[in-house]
Amino acid sequence: MTRYILFFNLLLCYGCQSQDATPPAAESERLPFAERTAIYPVDGAPQHVSMPPLPDTLTFAGERVPLDRDDVREGLERELVVNTFGHSRTIFIMKNIERWRPLIEKTLRDNDVPTDFIYLAVAESEFENTAQSPAGAVGMWQFMAPTARDYGLHIDADVDMRRDPKLATEAAARYLKWAQVRLKSWPLVATSYNKGLTGTQNVLKYQQTDNFWDLYLNSETARYFYRILSFKVILENPEAYGYFLNPEEQYSPHQFKMVKVERDTDLIAFAKENNTTYRELRRLNPWFNNTTDYRLRVPANFSYEIRVPERETKAK
Numbered sequence: 011m012t013r014y015i016l017f018f019n020l021l022l023c024y025g026c027q028s029q030d031a032t033p034p035a036a037e038s039e040r041l042p043f044a045e046r047t048a049i050y051p052v053d054g055a056p057q058h059v060s061m062p063p064l065p066d067t068l069t070f071a072g073e074r075v076p077l078d079r080d081d082v083r084e085g086l087e088r089e090l091v092v093n094t095f096g097h098s099r100t101i102f103i104m105k106n107i108e109r110w111r112p113l114i115e116k117t118l119r120d121n122d123v124p125t126d127f128i129y130l131a132v133a134e135s136e137f138e139n140t141a142q143s144p145a146g147a148v149g150m151w152q153f154m155a156p157t158a159r160d161y162g163l164h165i166d167a168d169v170d171m172r173r174d175p176k177l178a179t180e181a182a183a184r185y186l187k188w189a190q191v192r193l194k195s196w197p198l199v200a201t202s203y204n205k206g207l208t209g210t211q212n213v214l215k216y217q218q219t220d221n222f223w224d225l226y227l228n229s230e231t232a233r234y235f236y237r238i239l240s241f242k243v244i245l246e247n248p249e250a251y252g253y254f255l256n257p258e259e260q261y262s263p264h265q266f267k268m269v270k271v272e273r274d275t276d277l278i279a280f281a282k283e284n285n286t287t288y289r290e291l292r293r294l295n296p297w298f299n300n301t302t303d304y305r306l307r308v309p310a311n312f313s314y315e316i317r318v319p320e321r322e323t324k325a326k
Contacts, residue, residue: 061087062094062251065243071124071196075239076223089233089240094251099136104245104253107137109261110150110175117176121183129241130200131182133234139173139296148172151182161185167299168307169314174297197222197235204234266294266317275306284318291316 064083068075076082093100107128115125134152135141142148146155149172155165161181163171171177189199189207193214201222202210213225222235244251269284277298281288292298294317300306308314 062090064090065247068239068243070200070239070242071126073196079223082223085232085236086239086243089236090243090251093237093240093244100244101253101255103132103136103241104248104255105259105261107132107245109264110137110139112263113175114150114179117179118183121180121187123183123186124196126196126242127182127186127200129238129245130203131179132241132245133238134203139175139178149178150175151178153178153181168305169297170299171297174295177297195221200238201225201227201231201235205231264294264317265320267320268315269318270313270315271306271308272313273308275308277304277306280306280316286319290319294318 064077064087066077068077068086075086077086111128114128114131118125118127131137131150135150137150139150141150141152143152147153148155148158148170151172153161153163153172155172158165158172158178158181161184163174163177163181165171185203186199189202190196192207193199193202193210198210198214198221205213205227213227214220217225219225226232244253248255271280277291277300278288281291288304298306306314306316
């Protein structure tokens with residue numbers, strides 16, 4: 011019996027000793043929280059991060075943004091923070107927008123749409139004609155294929171006019187004007203580009219209001235219009251947000267002329283005939299699709315206009 015008691019006591023002692031099996035070295039590494047997060051002095055001044063400034067006044071498409079409201083200021087402030095401190099992305103938007111800005115703004119004006127909607131294209135695609143979303147929306151204005159066809163944009167194996175800056179802008183303008191007739195407010199029109207016209211009309215009806223500022227919206231749509239506003243503010247006042255680009259550092263607007271094509275065309279031969287390269291044609295005509303045999307097939311009773319660099323062409 012005594013032997014059993016002794017054996018039992020030995021087991022208890024072994025259990026007591028095994029309760030803390032942490033090696034001494036590991037135990038010594040467990041530092042208090044404050045000590046683990048201490049930042050030791052370094053040479054030079056620390057980085058100074060501050061809130062980006064809010065404008066005193068702001069309009070969109072001629073309509074005043076009510077910055078005297080706390081919720082409006084906070085909504086804009088959030089997107090200003092996101093886009094001010096997304097440095098690499100924002101600076102390339104700033105450089106890239108100049109390539110197509112003259113064409114896009116002229117196209118909007120010609121179609122009676124306020125030029126502030128250029129910033130909707132920035133919010134949609136960062137002003138990239140070749141942008142494509144995971145859902146399949148394509149181009150600067152991010153059209154889905156069925157909607158693009160509804161608005162007259164041709165898509166086939168050789169072309170995708172969702173990527174043509176002028177034609178896609180004309181299609182977007184047709185939607186924006188159509189929506190404005192129904193919503194009577196450009197901020198609501200911009201909102202509907204994300205939420206859809208019917209969805210926007212429904213929330214206005216159910217919440218019994220007639221303006222964007224008083225709507226309760228899902229997070230994505232609520233942020234969408236403020237994102238557009240933030241790009242307008244930053245891109246029109248870059249130095250106030252820490253962006254200093256010399257004129258020569260910005261990409262120059264594309265210079266081109268239009269050449270009409272009414273029959274099937276070998277694009278490599280076409281490039282040579284016009285004293286340019288296929289690579290340059292693709293830069294000016296991002297709507298080209300065919301990279302298999304580099305041909306542009308033109309449907310019967312149809313034609314395309316191809317941009318070529320504005321310089322002398324070789325004599326045929």
